Amino acid sequence: MKDVRHRIEFIYPYLRKDIETYLEQQAEKGWMLSSISGCIWTYRRSTPQQAHFAVSLFAGASDYTAKPSKSLETFYDFCARSGWHLAATSGQLQIFYNLREDPVPIETDPVVDLEILHKAMKRKYLPGLLILFLIAVLQCVGFLYGLRRDAIGTLASNTELSSGLIWLGMMLSTLGEMISYAVWFDRTKKAALQHLKLPMKGRPFAWIGDLCWILTVAALALTAGSMDAVENIFGIVLAVIPLLAAFLVGRWLKKRHKAAKGKLLISISVFVVMYLLIAFTGAVGIIRYEADKEPGNTEIKSSVLLTSCSKEEPEGTAVVCDRYQVFIPKLRFLYETCKSSLLQQDSLEVFEEQYVLTDAPGWQAKQVYRIHNKDGTAENRYLLCYPDRLAVVSLCMEPTKAQQQSITEELLNAENQKAGN
Amino acid sequence: MPREKFKTLTEQMYYILLCLSKECYGLDIMDQVSSMTGGRVKVGSGTLYNLLEQFADAKMIRETKAEGRRRSYVLTEKGYAALDAEYRRLRRQMEDYQRMLGKAEEEGEKQT
Numbered sequence: 001m002k003d004v005r006h007r008i009e010f011i012y013p014y015l016r017k018d019i020e021t022y023l024e025q026q027a028e029k030g031w032m033l034s035s036i037s038g039c040i041w042t043y044r045r046s047t048p049q050q051a052h053f054a055v056s057l058f059a060g061a062s063d064y065t066a067k068p069s070k071s072l073e074t075f076y077d078f079c080a081r082s083g084w085h086l087a088a089t090s091g092q093l094q095i096f097y098n099l100r101e102d103p104v105p106i107e108t109d110p111v112v113d114l115e116i117l118h119k120a121m122k123r124k125y126l127p128g129l130l131i132l133f134l135i136a137v138l139q140c141v142g143f144l145y146g147l148r149r150d151a152i153g154t155l156a157s158n159t160e161l162s163s164g165l166i167w168l169g170m171m172l173s174t175l176g177e178m179i180s181y182a183v184w185f186d187r188t189k190k191a192a193l194q195h196l197k198l199p200m201k202g203r204p205f206a207w208i209g210d211l212c213w214i215l216t217v218a219a220l221a222l223t224a225g226s227m228d229a230v231e232n233i234f235g236i237v238l239a240v241i242p243l244l245a246a247f248l249v250g251r252w253l254k255k256r257h258k259a260a261k262g263k264l265l266i267s268i269s270v271f272v273v274m275y276l277l278i279a280f281t282g283a284v285g286i287i288r289y290e291a292d293k294e295p296g297n298t299e300i301k302s303s304v305l306l307t308s309c310s311k312e313e314p315e316g317t318a319v320v321c322d323r324y325q326v327f328i329p330k331l332r333f334l335y336e337t338c339k340s341s342l343l344q345q346d347s348l349e350v351f352e353e354q355y356v357l358t359d360a361p362g363w364q365a366k367q368v369y370r371i372h373n374k375d376g377t378a379e380n381r382y383l384l385c386y387p388d389r390l391a392v393v394s395l396c397m398e399p400t401k402a403q404q405q406s407i408t409e410e411l412l413n414a415e416n417q418k419a420g421n
Numbered sequence: 422m423p424r425e426k427f428k429t430l431t432e433q434m435y436y437i438l439l440c441l442s443k444e445c446y447g448l449d450i451m452d453q454v455s456s457m458t459g460g461r462v463k464v465g466s467g468t469l470y471n472l473l474e475q476f477a478d479a480k481m482i483r484e485t486k487a488e489g490r491r492r493s494y495v496l497t498e499k500g501y502a503a504l505d506a507e508y509r510r511l512r513r514q515m516e517d518y519q520r521m522l523g524k525a526e527e528e529g530e531k532q533t
Binding site: 054056070073074075077078079081082084104105106107108109111112113115116 | 431433434447448451463464465466467468469470471472475490491492
């Protein structure tokens with residue numbers, strides 16, 4: 001029989017009543033909270049008992065100090081005097097238990113209670129949320145800019161799509177959390193000023209944050225499923241290793257006697273350096289991996305929104321069509337977005353080229369656009385608009401009708417081509 | 422919280438300051454308030470700790486002795502003034518009550 005149990009708990013520090021009730025239920029079942037490390041809470045088996053729990057936020061406490069400060073120790077002394085003993089601590093969060101039948105609560109004045117709680121929230125939790133929200137907004141703006149500039153590239157890239165979705169979820173959830181806290185604080189302040197017991201339960205607008213997390217996880221699962229193995233491994237390594245390294249360094253530093261701010265700075269630096277290192281080596285690796293792919297193969301990539309098939313013949317091959325890309329939007333409304341994106345590519349402007357609507361029934365497409373140079377000469381490069389797909393084709397000569405027919409068949413079945421054919 | 426701090430005192434603030442009219446260890450205040458009020462008013466350890474910090478910051482009390490982590494405090498003149506103002510406020514409330522309801526109560530007692 002296990003004597004120790006670890007659980008992942010996501011808590012909102014200001015909703016203390018929820019945490020207290022949960023811990024009391026666990027104690028009744030014979031599991032007493034013994035330590036907290038990040039979101040991993042450790043419980044030890046004990047005799048089932050009726051213990052009271054109280055959660056306090058101590059503004060000056062930090063995860064990066066080896067020992068509690070003098071003021072925090074004095075606070076513990078005060079709590080111990082009325083039977084409250086420390087069960088576990090994590091940063092500002094201080095969790096106490098009391099085995100007395102009807103103990104005097106740690107906080108008895110709602111006004112003072114709310115002031116202290118708000119002070120602690122303003123010091124760490126809210127700035128953290130705000131920073132995360134601002135980073136998420138910047139990332140979302142970047143994603144939207146990318147979408148506007150190169151819609152097809154963005155929609156076809158699983159990495160960009162999943163990153164955009166994660167940041168969107170992060171932006172909405174952090175915003176939801178901040179609104180939730182603001183509404184909770186406002187209601188609680190009114191209650192406190194009337195000397196009513198604080199309404200500690202309930203998280204207004206909590207569904208915004210929860211919904212966003214669920215959407216993000218679902219989107220991630222969908223996109224990860226359609227990524228190739230190398231991209232998946234790279235994504236996981238990039239997400240996990242820097243965090244793990246920063247966490248381990250933080251824990252190691254915690255045991256050493258140095259200033260809290262210095263330790264925090266070192267942990268953040270470790271995270272940033274690891275992140276950049278992995279991102280750089282990963283990017284180089286992926287570029288080499290892509291370069292190693294033999295030309296002449298059909299490469300099929302599928303995101304949740306778009307399937308893209310591309311083929312490039314090796315130089316010197318005697319074929320009419322030396323390069324094509326086929327884009328199949330999975331949602332109807334993306335068709336026009338993809339079309340405009342292809343018609344307005346930046347590269348066209350750079351090389352002073354433009355697509356001109358052409359009458360070419362041989363391609364059996366709804367519309368055919370052909371690249372024209374500045375001087376009006378036509379290139380053998382086309383944008384073919386079929387009902388369900390768009391194809392960008394580059395030819396090395398003017399095709400005959402039979403060649404057009406053959407290429408069209410390949411384009412309309414591009415997604416069914418086996419990789420390597 | 423946007424309110425004029427300590428302009429009016431809550432019951433717990435009032436009794437903590439009252440205890441500190443004589444030099445007293447911070448830790449002992451919880452028991453003193455409880456015995457002074459016959460258990461009617463109880464001050465939580467967190468509330469007491471934070472109020473002592475706030476009173477000291479507002480210079481309403483001052484530290485007199487520190488033995489390790491045990492510290493004793495006593496009221497300052499500013500603290501006395503706050504306590505006195507609260508006492509006067511409460512007395513005025515009692516006098517208003519007496520004026521409005523006291524006579525009616527006396528007459529009610531005579532009739533019975």
